[in-house]
Amino acid sequence: MNKKSLYINMPKKIYIRTFGCQMSLRDSEFVAGLLLDDGFTLANSIAGADIILFNSCSVRKHAEDRLISNISDLKLLKKKRPDIVIGLMGCTAQAYKDKILDRLPILDFSCGPGNESDIPKIIKDIMENRCGIVATDKINDKRPEIFPEYRQDRFRAYVSIGEGCNNFCSYCIVPYTRGRERFREIKDILKEVKDLAKRGFKEIMLLGQNVNSYMNPSRNLTAYSSKPTAKKSDFVRLLEALNAVKGIERIRFMTSHPKDASADLFKAMRDLEKVCEHLHLPLQAGSNRILKLMNRGYSAEKYLKLAGEYKAAGRIK
Template structure:
């Protein structure tokens, strides 16, 4: 009998992409996604960044354990960053878990599951370094026409609050030719939008000694016929250079959108975080991006309540939020994570103080975001229609799409037959802090090959493999030189 599976994903875009690989691996091994009923396998792809990550995992494991007790033969697997960190703790606290695997060996999951079934005991396999680049593994993409493309894994930074480098390892860069070959294969498969993915994308090239490799890669993506939109996440302010800004502004398929993590607006706190840039440099990057791309939408990450943060430090963060005019921000209360330098810092702040500052931060972020959103009212924007974002409104039959600057827009299709992957032009009629609305009929509708691909795949599951991207020794063939740009 065919076994069914379910993957539950927590954390960042890298985890989402890893889960696409896990699904592809399982379906290649003969599993099917669960429909109604109880799956034969539940895979937890975990995150270790937040303080309550382990509590959430063990709570969810406890619930699934009771289901497993009633379904002999059911298996549970735990992977991802928390598995990499707490390998032995998981099987001690949850002995009913069948497989524990880490961030460096997701390709081992099917074999480990079979070993656990035959041996009738838990299998734990955690590798300390990457053996196979994830892009060599089968993939089941969430979207037919949009895809993640990893350009690097790991991180060479030493931020005191972050445990990711310890779990994902040092940065490993894919060779440019392999990245571009994967994108070309995706485009041939109906993809029109790719997001270049890495822990620190603009450090790309550090392994093969090319400081302009990321800007060259963006320009090379712009020459791929049929690729309409290129995005990337996440850059680091310390590595963000003017050649990247020029490549963004001069490459029409690179979208006018930038996610630039701030973390704090206080130089003193940034120094304690070991963030290697200061407030003035951060705002200077924002100014230069807007000078080159006046309509660019800029988002960020902010941590409130870092050890030793004073009221003055916090106010400086609010000042940067107002000055930078972020269209949105991912806001976090500082989490004390064992194994990070910040966990041992003095002056850990009381929960009540952190919560009060967090509430004030969210209020200012929403105020600024709404003001920025209102500047879009009356504008005509181009949307790539989504297949699994937003909600259809029963009364208005609204659909959802992403604008070029990545804003979420709900729109009325009227009598048009619009498919996910098609492109529409709509006029924005009103704004909310976290989305835009068009209550007018579309101004234009373009049926695309991405929409054709979506339509042809309905009712079918396809797993794709791109056999490229093995880390290798030596310097890769260079990309064409980037044109000179003013600095």
């Protein structure tokens, strides 16, 4: 059966409201792309949609409160139109698991970040069987290398290089919602970026909870470095490989962790002409006592040393 025919008698328009960081924005774009490839179309507003998805963020309480209030506001709409599908995806879905359906009974499904590739199938199941679905079991799985064509911007593209975090900062929920750190192969990232370049994209933003700890899973790096024997981090080798992609003019990345940043990264930022002069290196606190309580893994002195190395690399005056 043709994929599109699965939805022939089903509602067609999707609307996604996104809360949170660039990772969330990329996830929404990815899920929208999957659904577009499956025959759905985009709605401009909630009022015009048949499927309403909320992509959630649990990092700040304010975002979570707004999310819950936004979903609760749909009670009347759901009463008038019981056929619409309302779904939750992202970090809040993972954090609350099946409890979220008790708290927000108008939700038809809730899906953690690791299960987002399954959303088209989940929606189809709901349309056929109308039962609440919770999908949060793939929290530590590597995502399949699927790239729907849809991108929100024409020139700038988000490229996820990995997901999850092993740092367990004491104030942060991310390791519990996005799972343990796992990265994509350089060859797969390169393939995606070359494809974006062919389509006319000029700028890429590499995304990961901690891009500096990037490690090519197969450890096969020699093909991606002009000096394969030089001691460089895998992230620097990735930047070098991407810097050579024809058509791409600017490369940005976020977020960096001071614990894993080092002089070789700063030198690469100086030497690779496409890597932008923008470094997000969250200090979090200037007190060693607080940094320890936060479980950040570095001291104020180490941070100052890094800042000095960044300056010495000549990228900032």
